[in-house]
Amino acid sequence: MVEMTGIVDVAARAGVSVATVSRALRGLPGVSDATREQIRQIAAELGYVASPSAAALPTGRTGAVAVVSPVATTGWYFNAVCEGAQEVLAANGFDVLRYDLSEVETNRRRVFDTQLLRKRVDALLLTSLPLTPEEVEALHAMNRPVMVVGPIVSGLPSVRIDDVEVGRMATEHLVGLGHREIAFAGGDPDDQLGFPVSPDRRIGYAEVLREVGVEPDPALTVPAKFTVEAGVAAFAELWARDVRPTALFAASDEVAMGAMHEARRHGVRIPEDLSVVGVDDHDMSWLFGLTTVAQDVRAEGRIAAGTLLEALRSGIAGETTVTTVPTELIVRSSTRPAGQSAS
Amino acid sequence: MVEMTGIVDVAARAGVSVATVSRALRGLPGVSDATREQIRQIAAELGYVASPSAAALPTGRTGAVAVVSPVATTGWYFNAVCEGAQEVLAANGFDVLRYDLSEVETNRRRVFDTQLLRKRVDALLLTSLPLTPEEVEALHAMNRPVMVVGPIVSGLPSVRIDDVEVGRMATEHLVGLGHREIAFAGGDPDDQLGFPVSPDRRIGYAEVLREVGVEPDPALTVPAKFTVEAGVAAFAELWARDVRPTALFAASDEVAMGAMHEARRHGVRIPEDLSVVGVDDHDMSWLFGLTTVAQDVRAEGRIAAGTLLEALRSGIAGETTVTTVPTELIVRSSTRPAGQSAS
DNA sequence: CTGAAAGCGCTTACAG
DNA sequence: CTGAAAGCGCTTACAG
Structure with a gap:
């Protein structure tokens, strides 16, 4: 083991006890300014740093x-x-x-x-x-x-953020654009623990739909974990169900990215044929022109x-x-008024 | 402090010394199988785990x-x-x-x-x-x-990867597609330390160009740190220089993503008007159809x-x-043969 | 195979 | 304001 300067080295050099060094360096009271300053100098010269392990033992920290x-x-x-x-x-x-x-x-x-x-x-x-x-x-x-x-x-x-409110914000945006057939992608079917994030977002989504007189259609809800791959699968699932919503609310931006990718693969244009909203404002979302509820x-x-x-x-x-920290809707180019399919 | 079971508790319960517990639990020789097994059992029951801080003191680990x-x-x-x-x-x-x-x-x-x-x-x-x-x-x-x-x-x-080779692979791909006016985006102008990654990739790029009789044009090289934003700025810079390469080799996928985004903003289609290759195979690169040298x-x-x-x-x-670990060219949809601008 | 004891580098009452 | 000493929870020669 190479020389590691310890508290005794500092104490010796300063001509004081290790107790004093300990107190001085940690800013504890009961050390004269002069002594403290001198000890600081010496510690700095020697490059002394207290060993976290050694300090943890008596303190438990x-x-x-x-x-x-x-x-x-x-x-x-x-x-x-x-x-x-x-x-x-x-x-x-x-x-x-x-x-x-x-x-x-x-x-x-x-x-x-x-x-x-x-x-x-x-x-x-x-x-x-x-x-x-x-x-x-x-x-x-x-x-x-x-x-x-x-x-x-x-x-x-x-x-946390208010996930119900997040669902509301996203859906209100879409509803405000005239969309009524809005799909929801989110929720982990394997989740045994009642992880509430996606469900809460879905609650907000359902609330807003009902407020405009639309009963949420189970056929328009697809499960998706918070990954791009899940987004791909989610859109594929929707497509396979033969439903053709005009908008999609994805439980996260990554889900949205995956869904958009898969949608395009099926010739669905965004936003002409499908408006998409995500959640997070992922660092890359702006690259996709993704409208999102940012946190x-x-x-x-x-x-x-x-x-x-x-x-x-x-x-x-x-x-x-x-x-609860605030969220904010960021409108970009993945959403547009409904019924404007003809570009 | 709540009860934390320590080595003494285990020793007491097992009727042996702490030394024996220490040896038994760490699999050191010199403990009878019976004793070791019994100690293990007791440690498990008590949920004993050695304190890393305490262990670090005598061992220095x-x-x-x-x-x-x-x-x-x-x-x-x-x-x-x-x-x-x-x-x-x-x-x-x-x-x-x-x-x-x-x-x-x-x-x-x-x-x-x-x-x-x-x-x-x-x-x-x-x-x-x-x-x-x-x-x-x-x-x-x-x-x-x-x-x-x-x-x-x-x-x-x-x-590491062979960065010169990376530059070669990317450029060979483009050259193989018939491109000759190939831009390079990479290198940190603020770097004082001679960080070699981007420069090496550029060397590979230059080598391959020379091999096909093209002298690398300084006007086609723009600096870019390894970020999406730098990619945006890099393309903007190229555009401002009034050069119109048919292909771009970006020092990383993030740079490529930014450049592609900015290119499209200027009405440049990818890959019809501009082929783009990146490096890394970033988790999201496939979403962009980005051709890349993967690591x-x-x-x-x-x-x-x-x-x-x-x-x-x-x-x-x-x-x-x-x-040196291998790299691999992954061809996706951001590159295509030169001179096929008309789709 | 097992134990007693010193020691790792700190902190903290307890004295002075 | 300062120091001597015990103690934090382990590990490791050293004996046996």
């Missing part, structure tokens, strides 16, 4: 927070949350440990092994993760601040991280509050 | 590796590398700490503060990071395994992580070897 997300593949959304969180965490000297739950079984056990994670991080940030009641229980037992970004999870504080995912990550830091600082577990 | 990437914004590529790396790292029980170098000045200092990082992680994985000689020096001084994914960095082992970025991350684990396991610093 690791200086790290975990960001847990499902299936790495789903990509953009989770990375954006993580980027936002990481931004504020790093600025506050915290490390971030990323846990991706790809192989469902294995990794889930690992992540929610309270012992494991509790010894590793001071707080947890979960992104759009379906959780069982037992898992929520385990998280509480961890006795560490937890935030979830995405859905409301009973018993856990979260940062600031990175900001959500930042807010969640900030709340976590606050809880850590105050030592208070934090209320189980739900912070 | 944190069980974590850092994945360092520049500017979070550049997105896809770095996330893909990280996903690949994380996959193998997590499978081997390692945590991954992500460091994004967004605010250049500040974070760079932070990350390359050898003391800081050395006390935090056992190994380092750098993605496409321009490094100064001093930084390479600092990395060596850290005395920890380091791998870089992307460019060859003198003195550091890396996993398996996640695999590169996996390989780099595997090498790191091997170095950690063997204790050997590892050769400064360069692993």
Whole structure:
């Protein structure tokens, strides 16, 4: 092992005890300004940095927070949350440990092994993760601040958007353009956990349709996870059902992108033959001219991280509050008034 | 602090010393099978997991590796590398700490503060990071395994693709289609560090052009960082120069996407008026029908992580070897023979 | 095969 | 304002 300057080196060089060095460097009271300044100088010269492992032992604080997300593949959304969180965490000297739950079984056990994670991080940030009641229980037992970004999870504080409202905004836009035969693509048929995001968006969609006197047609609803591939499959399914809606509300931009791609493959022009609205304002959505209900995912990550830091600082577990951040309709070129099929 | 079962609890319950528990659980020799099995059982019952911080102190091993990437914004590529790396790292029980170098000045200092990082992680994985000689020096001084994914960095082992060959493949494809006026978009004009990726791709491009008797025209080369926005700007620049190439080789798919978008805005049809080739096979490239020189970025991350684990396991610093992974041309609909402008 | 004990590098009452 | 000392939860020679 190469020389690693430790606290004793600094203490020796400064002619004080390690206790004083520890207090001085961490800004604790009870150190004269002169001494503190001198110690700082020496620490800087020596390039001394306290070992997080060593500091974690007596304090129980690791200086790290975990960001847990499902299936790495789903990509953009989770990375954006993580980027936002990481931004504020790093600025506050915290490390971030990323846990991706790809192989469902294995990794889930690992992540929610309270012992494991509790010894590793001071707080947890979960992104759009379906959780069982037992898992929520385990998280509480961890006795560490937890935030979830995405859905409301009973018993856990979260940062989210109003998904029903999202569904309303998208559908109102389409309805306002005169569309009445509007398909909905979203919802994971394999979801056993009642993950509410897509269902809520669908509720908003259904509400608005009924408000204009249209009963939502089950034949116009197709399931789709939050991926481009699911969007492709969703449109294919609609097409196979022989329904020909004039508009499509996709539960996410990625779903919308896939659906648009598949639609074009069938000779359906967008927006001439089909108007499409997505959700998220994915980084690439503007390239597709995609109209979307935008959310600031990175900001959500930042807010969640900030709340976590606050809880850590105050030592208070934090209320189980739900912070709802605003969304905004961004109209681009994938939507247009109904009945204008002839360009 | 809530009850955290520690090694003493397990030892007490098993009626053995903590030393034996430590050895048994880590699979070290010198423990009878019966004892080991019993200890395992008890540890499982109690949900005991060794504290990484506590274990790190005597061993100097944190069980974590850092994945360092520049500017979070550049997105896809770095996330893909990280996903690949994380996959193998997590499978081997390692945590991954992500460091994004967004605010250049500040974070760079932070990350390359050898003391800081050395006390935090056992190994380092750098993605496409321009490094100064001093930084390479600092990395060596850290005395920890380091791998870089992307460019060859003198003195550091890396996993990369043959960028000159990439340039050749893309250009040969276009030349083979009969194109001779081929633009190149790539290279960061602000780069002070001689980051070789784009320049190498350009070398391959120039080589192939010369081989068919065409002297590369400086007017057909425009700078572009690896972003969609840069691609937009690059095409705009070409357009402003009043050059009208029949094909464009973009240094990355994101650049290509931006360029295609801007081209269409100017009424340039793809591929009728302009053939476009990118590099990477970005997750979304197929949606654009983009012809590209594909690389398996996640695999590169996996390989780099595997090498790191091997170095950690063997204790050997590892050769400064360069692993070159293959690339493959994927032809889609953004390229077509020259001179077929009339559709 | 197993244990007692020192030590890893910090932090934190407790004294002074 | 400052220091001596115990302790955080492990690992690892060293004995036996």
